[in-house]
Amino acid sequence: MFELYNKGIKDTDPEVYATLKSELLRQQNQIELIASENIASLSTLNAQGSVMTNKYAEGYPGRRYYGGCEFVDQAEEIALDRVKKLFNCKYANLQPHSGAQANQAVFLALLQPNDTFLGMSLASGGHLTHGAKPNISGKWFNAIQYGVKKEGNDKDLIDYDEVESLAIKHKPKIIIAGASAYPRIIDWKKFREISDKVGAYLMVDMAHYSGLIAGKQYPNPVEYSDVVTSTTHKTLRGARSAMILTNNEEIYKKINSAVFPGLQGGPLMHVMAAKAVSFGEALDPAFEEYIKKVISNAKHLSEILVKRGFRIVTGGTDSHIVWLDLTPKKLTGDKAEKILEDVGIACNKNAIPYDPHPPKITSGLRFGTAAATSRGFNESDFELVGEMISDILDSLNSDEEEMKKVSQITKNKIQEMCNKYPIYNEAF
Numbered sequence: 369m370f371e372l373y374n375k376g377i378k379d380t381d382p383e384v385y386a387t388l389k390s391e392l393l394r395q396q397n398q399i400e401l402i403a404s405e406n407i408a409s410l411s412t413l414n415a416q417g418s419v420m421t422n423k424y425a426e427g428y429p430g431r432r433y434y435g436g437c438e439f440v441d442q443a444e445e446i447a448l449d450r451v452k453k454l455f456n457c458k459y460a461n462l463q464p465h466s467g468a469q470a471n472q473a474v475f476l477a478l479l480q481p482n483d484t485f486l487g488m489s490l491a492s493g494g495h496l497t498h499g500a501k502p503n504i505s506g507k508w509f510n511a512i513q514y515g516v517k518k519e520g521n522d523k524d525l526i527d528y529d530e531v532e533s534l535a536i537k538h539k540p541k542i543i544i545a546g547a548s549a550y551p552r553i554i555d556w557k558k559f560r561e562i563s564d565k566v567g568a569y570l571m572v573d574m575a576h577y578s579g580l581i582a583g584k585q586y587p588n589p590v591e592y593s594d595v596v597t598s599t600t601h602k603t604l605r606g607a608r609s610a611m612i613l614t615n616n617e618e619i620y621k622k623i624n625s626a627v628f629p630g631l632q633g634g635p636l637m638h639v640m641a642a643k644a645v646s647f648g649e650a651l652d653p654a655f656e657e658y659i660k661k662v663i664s665n666a667k668h669l670s671e672i673l674v675k676r677g678f679r680i681v682t683g684g685t686d687s688h689i690v691w692l693d694l695t696p697k698k699l700t701g702d703k704a705e706k707i708l709e710d711v712g713i714a715c716n717k718n719a720i721p722y723d724p725h726p727p728k729i730t731s732g733l734r735f736g737t738a739a740a741t742s743r744g745f746n747e748s749d750f751e752l753v754g755e756m757i758s759d760i761l762d763s764l765n766s767d768e769e770e771m772k773k774v775s776q777i778t779k780n781k782i783q784e785m786c787n788k789y790p791i792y793n794e795a796f
């Protein structure tokens with residue numbers, strides 16, 4: 369039962385135990401559609417909750433500033449070997465604690481304060497750390513932002529002409545490709561060509577796509593970029609952490625100094641061990657099958673939502689992401705997110721390109737299929753999920769009685785599905 373991986377806490381700290389238990393039950397009883405989340409394996413959780421928590425290991429394997437590092441060195445070496453195999457790259461740094469820190473490490477390695485870089489705007493589906501004003505990337509650097517096409521056949525798709533003209537005009541030191549809500553294949557080669565034209569480094573933040581890349585269903589950016597960053601817990605389904613990859617030895621050396629001692633002190637060796645475990649899982653052929661399902665489930669979800677009268681930003685998906693435009697239903701993202709959470713579907717409001725609403729309201733929702741696919745949801749389950757989302761959101765335009773009825777029916781169906789697919793067999 370639940371004590372499986374929280375042995376002891378129940379007796380020593382019932383207060384915190386209660387939060388762990390509640391969170392386990394929330395995850396079990398909700399359908400997780402937050403595109404950046406997943407369900408790590410029990411082995412990954414166990415490695416992360418291990419004795420390596422106790423160890424300081426500033427430095428890199430074989431070059432530490434503390435004694436007693438023999439076994440954490442081995443864990444880091446295993447993780448490094450596996451990740452290099454997974455992404456076919458020569459060099460990796462696995463010490464960044466998070467995606468934001470991995471990106472900062474690249475800035476520290478390759479930029480000076482006030483230097484210019486080019487990144488995708490948050491409003492177009494980019495990431496906060498790619499130059500948004502409230503983030504250090506937008507405060508300490510001259511961040512120029514590109515977006516997506518406003519209209520035409522390629523509406524909502526990355527505006528590569530704009531990327532090129534901004535690059536020629538501003539001569540950035542780095543061009544960043546990669547996004548947080550963009551559901552389509554990004555043309556890494558095109559970004560490489562533009563970067564070469566202006567002598568910029570190409571940095572790819574593949575955080576959302578790294579699992580799809582490991583599963584060979586999305587192009588690998590490593591061969592096109594100077595440096596690649598990623599989190600390790602999204603589609604890659606690993607420990608909550610990050611990494612930096614490169615094929616360039618000079619850049620690798622700079623990245624190592626930027627991560628430690630530039631930005632961080634001791635690496636989290638328990639997380640390193642957990643990353644090693646999850647990279648091992650991603651190398652298993654079963655992971656490729658999982659990723660194929662993640663993408664086909666997203667396509668099915670997207671098709672049902674279109675049938676039910678929603679607009680999908682970019683018209684569909686090549687990934688785990690389904691980006692919903694609520695405008696045809698005259699709804700806002702904040703309200704839709706709340707009502708879906710009330711019935712047991714977790715997702716997040718998300719601005720759509722050229723959104724008239726502010727970020728706390730938005731006209732869209734972002735869904736992702738990685739987590740529910742991990743617990744076993746298949747295409748027909750995702751079709752049902754699409755129908756339930758549509759029923760609930762459509763019911764917002766009916767009277768209170770009808771809303772209550774739809775809500776109760778949906779809650780029951782969600783409970784049935786969640787019971788059918790336990791997130792951890794061993795825990796229930």
Ligand code: DSN
Nearest residue numbers: 403404467495548549
């Ligand atoms: N917060 C993550 C996401 O939801 O995409 C990115 O860091």
